[in-house]
Amino acid sequence: MEQQTDTPDITLRQAQQMVDTWIRTYGVRYFSELTNMAVLTEEVGELARVMARRYGDQSFKPGEQANLGDEMADVLWVLLCLANQTGIDLTEELRRNIEKKTQRDKLRHINNDKLNEK
Secondary structure, rough: OOOOOOOOOOOOOHHHHOOOOHHHHHOOOOOOHHHHHHHHHHHHHHHOOOHHHHHHOOOOOOOOOOOOHHHHHHHHHHHHHHHHHHHOOOOHHHHHHHHHHHHHHOOOOOOOOOOOOO
């Protein structure tokens, strides 16, 4: 599978398919779901490390290179793997999740004085 940099935006469904194709072509097979959950946790930790250094009180070590976008993509990659392995259509789940949040929170944040202070 050849990656093109001038392609149009990728949908979640397409991303799930691209990851599945890559795994089947180059990755031999998916890691187990439990292993991928551990890998996801590790990747979130790496993202947190960059965030703490870029936006928090910690500083980068001399020579330390950090790519925030790459760390986010690593998290997304493993999440897409887990979705594929467990039969989850993230497009539909995200759509349902946004609907749920809209119904539940459509006035909560607007009426939150803490959010409207600034």
